[in-house]
Amino acid sequence: MGSQVAGAGDVDALIIGAGHNGLTCAAYLAAAGLRVLVLEKNEVVGGAAVTEEFHPGFRNSVASYTVSLLNPKVIADLELARHGLRVVHRPAANFWPVDETRYLLMRGGLEERQAAIAKFSKRDAERLADYDATLERAADVLRDLVLTTPPNAGGGILEAIKGAGVGRRLWGLGLDEKRVLLDLFTRSATDFLDEWFENETVKAAFAFDGIVGNFAAPSTPGSAYVLLHHCFGEVNGKRGAWGHAIGGMGAITQAMAASGRERGVEIRTGAKVREIICRDGGVAAGVVLDSGEVIHARSVVANVPPKLLFRDLVPAGAVSQQTRSTFTGMKTGSGTFRMNVALSELPDFLCRPGKTMQDHHGAGIVIGPTLDYLERAYLDARLEGWSRAPVVEMLIPSTLDDSLAPPGQHVASLFVQHVAPHLPAGRSWSDPREKEAFADLVIETVTRHAPNFKAAVLARQVLSPLDLEERFGLVDGDIFHGALSLDQLFSTRPRLGYANYRLPLGGLYLCGSGAHPGGGVTGAPGHNAAREIIRDFRGWGRGPFRISQKA
Known part of the structure; x- marks a missing residue:
């Protein structure tokens, strides 16, 4: 039919x-x-x-x-x-403030990224090239399948023919590549990354992609695939890059x-x-x-x-x-909370001081310094409705696009994990106090790393899971x-x-x-x-x- x-x-x-x-x-x-x-x-x-x-x-x-x-x-x-x-490209991919003195800034080519990781683990830096190559080969398989129609179970001979074509692509891979794909499709981000890296901050940096839009802990089976899903893109022909659309x-x-x-x-x-x-x-x-x-x-x-x-x-x-x-x-349910803020000035991070534009201001700024931090954020949300220490990805697109804010001022996007799509009994996202209280916590979370941030916020736009459903039809x-x-x-x-x-x-x-x-x-x-x-x-x-x- x-x-x-x-x-x-x-x-x-x-x-x-x-x-x-x-x-x-x-x-x-x-x-x-x-x-x-x-x-x-x-x-x-x-x-x-x-x-x-x-x-x-x-x-x-x-x-x-x-x-x-x-x-x-x-x-x-x-x-x-x-x-x-x-x-346009970001000047750096991601910036992870860890504490008052340490940070991980991933920018440039392999050697620059290895140098950044070596501050946390020389062994992890040495493994980066092999990890990148492994993920890239897996991402290539996804790229080949993205514009195909999947074989439809029960669809008859035409679907069987399609399935055979997809099967030839997959079974043409080497045994090691098949094992990696199986791991990425079935295992947790934690289990997958444990085989590659030893440092908790380094693992958190890669595991973050496994929880973006995914109401799950990095230890949840299947989160390794979500990690891979975020790796098959490109910007202006540069694979794995992230960018900003002007306007x-x-x-x-x-x-x-x-x-x-x-x-x-x-x-x-x-x-x-x-x-x-x-x-x-x-x-x-x-x-x-x-x-x-x-x-x-x-x-x-x-x-x-x-x-x-x-x-x-x-x-x-x-x-x-x-x-x-x-x-x-x-x-359904991404565990996602979305905010936009107007800023009078750029955030001044304890670990990388300065209010004038630096490359980390144009990166994806992630508050999620360890694997345990990411894990607890999910567990909190499951038990209490939201994370007491949320994971925050902040982008400041006005550093790349001066059409978004008045001269000398900025806008920031805050993409926050985790919140439960439905709060525990007796509470609801329809109560404005709930989302405003969590929005306050998000601001405080960033302020712990950039003390001027809270005072710099001129206005904010706040979208809970319910707001995302009512405005955009995104169920849960x-x-x-x-x-x-x-x-x-x-x-x-x-x-x-x-x-x-x-x-x-x-x-x-x-x-x-x-x-x-x-x-x-x-x-x-x-x-x-x-x-x-x-x-x-x-x-x-x-x-x-x-x-x-x-x-």
Whole structure:
């Protein structure tokens, strides 16, 4: 049923949600000649990748906040540079304040990074080159799979053929490479890193990627994959690099919207979908808006989390209760708390003094000095609702982009772990006192390392997991639309039997982060879903596809 295309409608493809994947999918579909309408409930396109003024004169990325995973093929195909996108590199990757005198600053090439690590462990510095090479080989496998459609379990001979192609890629690896992949997909970040490094700060520096957007401890099985997931990106051709989009993350989605409109995509904001229309015993045929307006479509493409889609938008009786439960039972919750602050001056760190711009101010500044610190942050949140000593990643994008703040002042993004998606009994994120109390703790946490920070805060924007859900549709505040766990990856993402972007209703597709390859600002799910939708419209094997299978 999922491969059917509905009958006549107002448009060929109606996309729910103008986040970056919805816009990507729309641009590809329009380029293939389809009539495309994108509906966005908010008043601005971009979903979680938006820039806004949160205090007079201060603008910043509201939710998503940094660039690396955006696929280079998507950038090229949508001509995002021509539509105004410019991405710059960070002067250093990451900066970890440890105490009043020690810090780990990862910048430059291998030798500089080894010199930084050698201050903590000479043995770890010596192992860095082999570790980098091992992770890069594993990341290469992911890069090869990112723009593929996973083999869909139970999908018949065509899916078996696809599966054979993927299998050849994987089984062509050497035994050692297969072992590393198995470890990364199944083990904890702690177990994986223990085999490489000895120093707790060095291990924490690498383990941090394993808990970003992942409500888990570094000792949780599967966290090693999340670590790998954050390693396969690139910026301006430099693999593994991180950068900043001039104008904030909204610059990405504004460029995508411009690319789509140039190809004929219609985008409507302030258009919240109330329900998907179903006909003929299980075919998606359009939507009803909150306003009561009915829009018919030959296909409906969801750029929303699968849990939200089946909880709120697929009408009762359209699918069996068991099918509905399959999707509403997905694991969600990133343990994420998001803040933006306006600053009168740059933070002056005890371990690396100075209020004038230095390379560490342009890095990802991570408060999470040891592996035990990361572990306790998760355990606190599980027991108490939030971490007593939270893990904070702070970026100060105004050091790279003077369009975001008045001269001499700055904006900072604070991405914080861990908070429970739902607080213990008797407490709720709907209580403003809860999020303000935790926001105070976050400010104090940074201030312990940079004593001028609290006094420098002029204003703040605070988003709890509930805020992330209500504003952006991120169920339980999950930035990935569903946990990146082994049972929700590749052929099991979003659920077993639905990995090929087609959902249980005919003409209903998934193009968001809940589909392969998962979360982050990549554009890959939108790219891949568009390819499958075009395939269904044209019929298998009829006519040339305008979207290539490989990057």
